[in-house]
Amino acid sequence: MLTTLIYRSQLNTSCESIGLEAIIEKAKRRNSEAGITGILLFNGIDFLQILEGSEESVVRLYHKIRVDKRHQSVVELMRDYGPRRRFENVGMLLFDLRAESPRSVLERVLRYSKLERYLTSDDRVFKFIQTFITRPKTVSEKRQVFAGEEWQLEAEKAPFGDSLALQTKQPCQFAFQPIVEPSERKITSIEALIRGNDGGSPEQFFQAISPDDIYKIDLETKAWAFSLAERLGIGDHKIAINLLPMSLVNVPDAVEYLVNQISRYHLLPEQVVIEVTENEIISGFNQFHSAIKQLRAAGIGLAIDDFGSGYAGLSLLTRFQPDKLKIDREIISNIHLSGPKQAIVKSIVSCCTDLEITLVAEGIEKLEEWHWLESVGIKRFQGFLFARPQLNGVGKIHWPQPAF
Ligand SMILES: Cc1cc2nc3c(=O)[nH]c(=O)nc-3n(C[C@H](O)[C@H](O)[C@H](O)COP(=O)(O)O)c2cc1C
Structure with missing residues (x-):
């Protein structure tokens, strides 16, 4: 069944280099093999990732990503089922908010997706993306990072x-x-x-x-x-x-x-x-x-x-x-x-x-x-x-x- 999973997380600052481009390059290849599509948003501190594909492959990948030491405080926000993908032609695309204005990111996300066609303002996936793009970074909030x-x-x-x-x-x-x-x-x-x-x-x-x-x-x-x-x-x-x-x-x-x-x-x-x-x-x-x-x-x-x-x-x-x-x-x-x-x-x-x-x-x-x-x-x-x-x-x- 086509599944969409959204999570948020925070960059692990003790990790020397996140190597975001390398993650995305590898992800594109692996995701297309597993039939997974989606996007990754990053604002310098927080990540928001959308993963879509068969339930089994999405959950398997999520379990791998969850334990990746390059980020922390990984919190699942949504797991939902639907008739069609929102990011059909994208293995994994990165949107870096440090390099682009929120408005331009939002426009590009819409362009790459089918969101525009399907009742965008009521779509929960779209709302998660929009809120992430427009909200302040967690840097000013009390960080909820747990170091065991x-x-x-x-x-x-x-x-x-x-x-x-x-x-x-x-x-x-x-x-x-x-x-x-x-x-x-x-x-x-x-x-x-x-x-x-x-x-x-x-x-x-x-x-x-x-x-x-x-x-x-x-x-x-x-x-x-x-x-x-x-x-x-x-x-x-x-x-x-x-x-x-x-x-x-x-x-x-x-x-x-x-x-x-x-x-x-x-x-x-x-x-x-x-x-x-x-x-x-x-x-x-x-x-x-x-x-x-x-x-x-x-x-x-x-x-x-x-x-x-x-x-x-x-x-x-x-x-x-x-x-x-x-x-x-x-x-x-x-x-x-x-x-x-x-x-x-x-x-x-x-x-x-x-x-x-x-x-x-x-x-x-x-x-x-x-x-x-x-x-x-x-x-x-x-x-x-x-x-x-x-x-x-x-x-x-x-x-x-x-x-x-
Ligand atoms: C924020 C973030 C997003 C990631 N997204 C993906 C992804 O979409 N697909 C993927 O294969 N790996 C992704 N990774 C990397 C995985 O966590 C993991 O390193 C990768 O699947 C390789 O795992 P393996 O070598 O143990 O099989 C991501 C990592 C981070 C930190």
Whole structure:
């Protein structure tokens, strides 16, 4: 299937000579062998390349280009399918904005392509080209280049007691995973993740329960999380727990029960954050709304979990604003490589800044992901990179540190 792939990248300034003409000469030959056409735009710092051809050959070439050391911060902007090529007669043409005015580059791009004939102003490929040609170079922006060798991870024991043994008198266990603020080197809260007594996942734990009892047991198990938190000595750290919103609606006096259990284990309501997933809130919003009010009145914090995984996304925030919003791991994964993911997260950051909602990025596994997210203003993170969940305890935390 005819595929068009667009990426942007930045010149690797530590590379002695880019040898642009040589790249293009070789590319012309290789691309025509592989049936690939397209253009490369360069402004002295940034590249924008359009590659078109069969999906297999375009993706194969892109994987090669992506790891080429002559450029860095390679971000895929678009992968789309279409009936015809835009640069049919061109193996690979270079447009160097240092040597030509933006207007003349744009005119030449149009001349070499079929863009002029096909609704140019609505064409996304054309718009990417036009924006690249007319926007300022990234030199004045904060550069988001990640140099892996400049960072290392330093392990530190969490400031809590040792992990506790399996709690045999309980129906469930909890694995604790910290949410951290690496720039301050501090733990901001600890999420208690439910586990079966055999260490099984939350899904397995709830599958074994009769549907009639789900909400009651969901609520009651939180008391065990508070009890473990007290015994671990979490002090004045916050504890985040997951709750089905309908447990607050269906179990009589649910909020009162939570408040009593919080105080029984010598915690404060302000220390507790209840995480509910985006989809659950949306499906039962009207019933859940009065429970939210009760929770807030009791001083308990509220977070939306897995934000961005559902269908309502940002529009949910018009009806309800939580204290915290956790961006779904699916959006976070490999964000340093994906233009669409970056655009979505930037809009979430802007929206939450205006609404004073604290953002947490979850599912961080790579230094590159953390680095990109911090560069757009996210401070709080959760994920295997920093700390794995540990059964009945809090494991070591790994802090990113400059290597020199
Ligand atoms: C900005 C940039 C654009 C490139 N475009 C192409 C291209 O269109 N076609 C191509 O074959 N190589 C291109 N290259 C070079 C490839 O990254 C790679 O060096 C080349 O495919 C040879 O790989 P190989 O010798 O390992 O097979 C480009 C490199 C850079 C830095």
